Amino acid sequence: MTFSCPIWPPQWPEIGSKLQESILSGDWGRYKSAAHEELRGQIASLSQCSHVRLMGSGSAAIEMALRTVGIGAGDEVILSAFDFPGNIRAIEATGATPVLVDVRPESLQLDLEMVQDAKSDRIKAVIASHLYGTFAPVGPLREICDHYGWQLVEDACQCPGSVAHGRPAGSWGNLAALSFGGSKPLCAGNGGALLSNDRRMEAKWNATLDRPSDTQPLSGLQATVLLPQLSRLREMNRQRWQTAIELQTLSSELGDVRWLSELPGAAEGPQDAKGQSDPSDVCEIQCSITHYKVAWLAKDSFIRDRVVRRAGEMGIPVGPAFRSMDRCSPKRCRKPFALPESRKLSECGFVLDHSALLAEGENRRLLVEAIASLLN
Structure with missing residues (x-):
């Protein structure tokens, strides 16, 4: 499958x-x-x-x-x-x-x-x-x-x-x-x-x-x-969050790719003084972030381009991040500072569309396995 x-x-x-x-x-x-x-x-x-x-x-x-x-x-x-x-x-x-x-x-x-x-x-x-x-x-x-x-x-x-x-x-x-x-x-x-x-x-x-x-x-x-x-936004948010947390977990083990998207509370949610999590708090966190896309930063543009190309071959909606405006003409804008971080994101960043994050059950497992193979 x-x-x-x-x-x-x-x-x-x-x-x-x-x-x-x-x-x-x-x-x-x-x-x-x-x-x-x-x-x-x-x-x-x-x-x-x-x-x-x-x-x-x-x-x-x-x-x-x-x-x-x-x-x-x-x-x-x-x-x-x-x-x-x-x-x-x-x-x-x-x-x-x-x-x-x-x-x-x-x-x-x-x-x-x-x-x-x-x-x-x-x-x-x-x-x-x-x-x-x-x-x-x-x-x-x-x-x-x-x-x-x-x-x-x-x-x-x-x-x-x-x-x-x-x-x-x-x-x-x-x-x-x-x-x-x-x-x-x-x-x-x-x-x-x-x-x-x-x-x-x-x-x-x-x-x-x-x-x-x-x-x-x-x-x-x-x-x-x-x-x-x-009416179903919170439900969809929770589905996306549950997929995103699995992707964040696998990304933490990689050296050439860094996870950029935020997941406050992570899987366990906020804890009280006894280290206990309130299930309602965990659910609220999962429902309160609307992920349009999740993002990674590759070590170099070669890795990013390889991931995007292979994802396309596998039918996974991965694409490059926004193009930075650091090269924008001085006639169009004022640039008081160098902009190396924006350029790095543009050249090495890539994103996964939220539609994929809606995967559930076996389909979610297949997505996570496919992303793992792309990033390794």
Whole structure:
């Protein structure tokens, strides 16, 4: 037997039932449908953000977040050189200049010291992205931004429903973005959401987006297919977590490949003074991280390329990590520092898609064995 990757987007009966219900009721064709309202309410509860705007994509949500806080020509926005490439384009779309900082050594998250050392009179915002099951240091970042009068835009596109440093991902920033793209853990083909706990931000984005119809809409059908996925998000998170912990365990024994994704509490969960774990706490941990992809860092690019090639031959959805922006032209961005860690991640990093993490039982065992053979 060989590993068979679970199908994503999901083909659950409840999605079909919801779609049929929407079509028969006519809700699918309304500007403001019941599905829209229900989805907004569920996202607000999930993220603990009181203001939610459904958008046409996560990339559009990032750009609108920047425009909402007043980013424009002559301004600068800090972000990691290792990030989703669309974020640098969102900054450029506003007329502002990206300022690139590096990630911490063998990490996926931006270096806080560099963020502070990159300051200038032109900086107005920082974009912090939660990537590959790891969380940006959003608590300290929010303190830095508040100190300098900057705005924090939190990119939670990969991790809806996650808890980042004790709070829902998306609730740390002045504004935040989610994505419902075709590959995402909440999938509608396209789509996204803009989040904030500041009613002034909501007033600003509504003034831009309503003309009077919505210029960046999420359709009623898209909202409809997302609702059953939200209902099962915690269940899916637990399945992904259980696969990820097995992959982390086998990766700890390897010398040429390093595991990068976070699994707080590991398999045993938090323990009390007697060394006992509360099963409910363990379950909560497993349900509170939404893994879009899990990541490794190979010792060199040759090993990374070999793993990616062999995985493709085996039908396992492994691919290279994001391309670093460290080579970005000085005409497009400001680079106050060398960016070696971002380059290393780009050249040697690789990721496994969340669809594979949904494997269960015998299929999960086959996946873990296949990954072990790839990494050895």
